[in-house]
Amino acid sequence: MERAELVxxxxxxxxxxxxxxxxxxxxxxLALVISSAVFAPFLASARPYTLLAVDRGxxxxxLAELEPLLRGWNQRLIEAAAARQAxxxxxxxxxxxxxxxxxxxxxxxxxxxxxxxxxxxxxxxEREAQVPLDALELRLRGWTGKVHAGELDDLGPAADLPSAAxxxxxxxxPRDGSGDGMRLRLQRTFPLFSDLEFWEWLAAFVxxxxxxxxxxxxxxxxxxxxxxxxxxxxxxxxxxxxxxSGLATREVKLGVASxxxxxxxxxxxxxPFGRDxxxxxEAARPPTWLDSAELDExxxxxxxPRSERAxxxxxxxxxxxxxxxxxxxxxxxxxxxxxxxxxxxxxxxRVLWGGRASLAVGALAMLGTLLLGVFLGALAGYxxxxxxxxxxxxxxxxxxxxxxxxxxxxxxxxxxxxxQARLSPLVWVTLVIVAVGWTGIARLVRAExxxxxxxxxxxxARALGYSEPRIFLRHVLPNVLTPxxxxxxxxxxxxxxxxxxxxxxxxxxxxxxxSWGALLQEARASSLGWLVACPGALIxxxxxxxxxxxxxxxxALDPREGA
Amino acid sequence: MRNLLLRSLRxxxxxxxxxAVAFALLRLAPGDPAALRFASAETVEAGAAAEALERFRAExxxxxxxxxxxxxxxxxxxxxxxxxxxxxxxxxxPWGGLLAGDLGREYLRPDVExxxxxxxxxxxxxxxxxxSALLAYAVALPLGVxxxxxxxxxxxxWTRALxxxxxxxxxxxxxxxxxxxxxxxxxxxxxxxxxxxxTATSGNFADLAAHAVLPIAxxxxxxxxxxxxxxxxxxxExxxxxxxxxARARGLPERAVVWRHVVRNALVPACTMVGxxxxxxxxxxxxxxxxxxxxxxxxxxxxxxxxxxYDAVAACVLVTGVMTLAGLALSDLLQARLDxxxxxxxx
Numbered sequence: 060m061e062r063a064e065l066v067x068x069x070x071x072x073x074x075x076x077x078x079x080x081x082x083x084x085x086x087x088x089l090a091l092v093i094s095s096a097v098f099a100p101f102l103a104s105a106r107p108y109t110l111l112a113v114d115r116g117x118x119x120x121x122l123a124e125l126e127p128l129l130r131g132w133n134q135r136l137i138e139a140a141a142a143r144q145a146x147x148x149x150x151x152x153x154x155x156x157x158x159x160x161x162x163x164x165x166x167x168x169x170x171x172x173x174x175x176x177x178x179x180x181x182x183x184x185e186r187e188a189q190v191p192l193d194a195l196e197l198r199l200r201g202w203t204g205k206v207h208a209g210e211l212d213d214l215g216p217a218a219d220l221p222s223a224a225x226x227x228x229x230x231x232x233p234r235d236g237s238g239d240g241m242r243l244r245l246q247r248t249f250p251l252f253s254d255l256e257f258w259e260w261l262a263a264f265v266x267x268x269x270x271x272x273x274x275x276x277x278x279x280x281x282x283x284x285x286x287x288x289x290x291x292x293x294x295x296x297x298x299x300x301x302x303x304s305g306l307a308t309r310e311v312k313l314g315v316a317s318x319x320x321x322x323x324x325x326x327x328x329x330x331p332f333g334r335d336x337x338x339x340x341e342a343a344r345p346p347t348w349l350d351s352a353e354l355d356e357x358x359x360x361x362x363x364p365r366s367e368r369a370x371x372x373x374x375x376x377x378x379x380x381x382x383x384x385x386x387x388x389x390x391x392x393x394x395x396x397x398x399x400x401x402x403x404x405x406x407x408x409r410v411l412w413g414g415r416a417s418l419a420v421g422a423l424a425m426l427g428t429l430l431l432g433v434f435l436g437a438l439a440g441y442x443x444x445x446x447x448x449x450x451x452x453x454x455x456x457x458x459x460x461x462x463x464x465x466x467x468x469x470x471x472x473x474x475x476x477x478x479q480a481r482l483s484p485l486v487w488v489t490l491v492i493v494a495v496g497w498t499g500i501a502r503l504v505r506a507e508x509x510x511x512x513x514x515x516x517x518x519x520a521r522a523l524g525y526s527e528p529r530i531f532l533r534h535v536l537p538n539v540l541t542p543x544x545x546x547x548x549x550x551x552x553x554x555x556x557x558x559x560x561x562x563x564x565x566x567x568x569x570x571x572x573x574s575w576g577a578l579l580q581e582a583r584a585s586s587l588g589w590l591v592a593c594p595g596a597l598i599x600x601x602x603x604x605x606x607x608x609x610x611x612x613x614x615a616l617d618p619r620e621g622a
Numbered sequence: 623m624r625n626l627l628l629r630s631l632r633x634x635x636x637x638x639x640x641x642a643v644a645f646a647l648l649r650l651a652p653g654d655p656a657a658l659r660f661a662s663a664e665t666v667e668a669g670a671a672a673e674a675l676e677r678f679r680a681e682x683x684x685x686x687x688x689x690x691x692x693x694x695x696x697x698x699x700x701x702x703x704x705x706x707x708x709x710x711x712x713x714x715x716p717w718g719g720l721l722a723g724d725l726g727r728e729y730l731r732p733d734v735e736x737x738x739x740x741x742x743x744x745x746x747x748x749x750x751x752x753x754s755a756l757l758a759y760a761v762a763l764p765l766g767v768x769x770x771x772x773x774x775x776x777x778x779x780w781t782r783a784l785x786x787x788x789x790x791x792x793x794x795x796x797x798x799x800x801x802x803x804x805x806x807x808x809x810x811x812x813x814x815x816x817x818x819x820x821t822a823t824s825g826n827f828a829d830l831a832a833h834a835v836l837p838i839a840x841x842x843x844x845x846x847x848x849x850x851x852x853x854x855x856x857x858x859e860x861x862x863x864x865x866x867x868x869a870r871a872r873g874l875p876e877r878a879v880v881w882r883h884v885v886r887n888a889l890v891p892a893c894t895m896v897g898x899x900x901x902x903x904x905x906x907x908x909x910x911x912x913x914x915x916x917x918x919x920x921x922x923x924x925x926x927x928x929x930x931x932y933d934a935v936a937a938c939v940l941v942t943g944v945m946t947l948a949g950l951a952l953s954d955l956l957q958a959r960l961d962x963x964x965x966x967x968x969x
Contacts, residue, residue, distance in 0.1 A: 456636055472932055
């Protein structure tokens with residue numbers, strides 16, 4: 060009966076778990092690591108939160124491209140007319156051609172609309188500035204409407220459109236140095252936020268809600284409410300910050316540096332370097348708080364082994380480092396706190412972003428393993444019979460491989476087929492880890508279910524005439540969860556270690572996506588010490604916090620360790 | 623007797639399952655081996671390539687149904703066109719497949735027999751794994767006993783924290799750090815790649831030992847954490863049992879209680895773990911051998927994965943699987959030898 064007490068002792072165990080030494084610290088560390096991964100786009104990005112600027116480059120390109128686009132449009136119109144004529148002549152080959160011509164025309168129309176909207180957004184609000192634009196749009200509207208509706212038959216050639224665009228280009232010249240031309244409107248945009256996808260917003264809000272609810276010790280109902288609120292907020296943000304249609308995809312820092320963007324004000328993230336922002340002139344720079352990282356104006360190292368090698372003529376060509384707007388000064392200690400890699404990418408930014416992949420695999424694999432293992436194990440233990448036999452045989456086979464070896468080979472061999480099926484490598488690795496890892500949990504839970512099914516309350520439920528599914532779901536399943544929950548932390552650890560190992564061997568997350576393991580692979584290839592230290596230390600820190608929590612949970616549930 | 627029969631039957635079914643998993647792994651690869659082979663071969667003429675591909679497919683039964691392919695893979699009959707006369711072959715090559723001891727050849731280097739290569743690689747990996755296991759046990763057993771006897775003390779707390787640290791550290795990262803630290807970039811104490819210096823003669827033991835230090839350290843530290851945990855739990859459990867209390871009550875000296883009663887009984891579960899630890903070490907050798915460039919089985923598996931020699935990969939998986947099964951059997955055997963309850967119960 061000692062074991063039976065364990066199940067009912069869960070509330071007490073929870074309190075004991077929280078009170079064990081180091082648990083609060085481990086929880087805080089884990090929360091910090093997960094937060095840094097969830098909020099990585101807000102912490103490290105080359106794009107500003109908000110930008111008040113004139114995107115002169117986008118405006119000029121759009122204006123310049125209108126004329127050739129409309130010329131091409133005219134050509135498409137002629138082709139479409141020819142294709143429709145062939146169709147009318149009952150040429151069976153022409154169906155496809157006509158369809159293609161229509162699709163090409165629709166694309167052309169879309170491109171023109173995009174450029175027009177960009178021009179309109181930037182052009183000055185003065186009345187006379189709008190008149191030629193309105194006129195051109197009016198001329199176009201009839202055409203675009205018919206193209207979108209597929210009524211191509213009553214469209215004639217549009218020979219005069221390109222000249223109208225050329226005239227627009229003349230009247231809408233942006234203001235130059237002499238003060239001539241049109242004054243452009245200042246735009247406020249949110250480049251960083253409009254880059255985020257729905258699931259990134261969702262992760263951010265769900266994590267925020269979880270943090271708040273955990274600290275406030277909220278009951279289940281409030282957790283549900285928090286989840287719903289998070290989904291709502293994520294949807295709201297994802298739609299509100301949708302990327303503005305147009306050509307505003309230019310890299311902001313480069314645009315400002317080259318003068319294509321006239322900056323009024325901008326607010327950059329604390330680490331203004333993007334995940335994949337390469338800077339060859341700063342390749343393989345040591346952490347900038349070290350003396351050996353100091354550079355002079357021409358990009359030459361002042362001290363340390365690099366300067367000696369450069370003096371001996373062993374360094375590759377020296378390029379002057381361009382300090383782009385918003386970036387810390389050349390020798391500021393916070394410029395590249397953790398140094399840069401062989402392509403000049405900021406290591407801190409990559410480590411933050413890499414945590415997303417590693418932690419996502421860890422969390423998802425843990426969830427999948429627990430779900431599959433608990434459900435199958437409980438079902439097998441409760442039902443016995445052929446399902447149990449089949450399940451046990453399967454588990455026996457899978458458990459007679461070294462699990463890590465099986466994960467690596469399956470992940471590597473199946474990677475290409477997964478790519479063909481449009482699965483991201485992350486999802487594939489997660490699936491493999493779950494497929495190999497559920498057996499351990501299933502064995503634990505099955506043993507527990509074998510015990511629970513003989514207990515009196517199950518007998519009582521059966522005597523009351525409850526249906527088998529109800530007994531299983533309401534009475535057996537909740538009572539076999541304990542061993543699985545205790546093992547959860549260790550499942551997450553082995554999943555994270557497996558992912559990082561697979562990525563380290565080069566069979567997991569592919570370039571240029573970072574994960575901690577993939578970063579270590581790059582580090583090994585380039586043999587720069589500061590690249591090795593950080594990602595591995597973060598894996599270690601996360602796994603250590605998790606194993607501390609898991610160990611504390613084991614102790615808290617162990618009656619002999621009660622003292 | 624019936625028990626034994628049942629067990630061997632179950633072991634046989636599990637072995638069959640192992641083969642099935644290896645076969646399924648092979649089928650996970652995109653396309654088939656024929657396409658892989660002829661995609662990379664230099665064939666002058668497209669027609670000749672297509673013909674060679676067809677011939678290759680027929681030879682390796684890639685155009686037959688899955689069950690036939692599985693039976694062909696399993697052996698011992700070769701079901702191909704030149705296979706056993708029973709199955710419509712010409713009888714030139716009647717035996718083949720796993721049960722005939724034939725693991726096939728590599729596709730891109732047809733002169734390499736996978737079986738021979740595996741044996742060669744295993745002769746590197748297995749001694750390394752054995753030494754690592756030995757080291758792990760040598761450290762973990764005293765550690766676990768010490769922890770278990772003084773549970774909750776300072777020594778227990780610190781060493782347990784260290785064990786958690788070891789458990790959480792990714793082995794390839796530790797290997798990289800050790801390379802940085804002891805390699806030419808750091809202290810320059812130990813060689814960091816391979817198992818033999820280019821200049822060393824084959825019998826140079828000191829050279830071999832210097833090369834093996836870091837890999838063995840990397841392979842063993844995680845097992846130290848697991849084994850010492852097991853030993854600690856067992857020691858604590860035995861130490862609180864009634865017969866130890868009785869021994870103390872009889873006035874036995876503390877040393878005799880610990881050695882003769884506690885440690886001897888607590889050793890059983892830790893010793894039976896060796897069956898799990900060894901295959902674990904062999905499986906983990908992929909990482910360690912890749913980082914240290916040791917020409918063992920793990921490196922062979924890694925290279926084969928990179929070269930898409932999936933037959934070789936499947937063979938590696940199979941061998942580690944069989945080793946794990948053998949390890950489990952060894953565990954049972956040890957358990958039976960060491961634990962009189964099991965030993966006598968089986969009679």
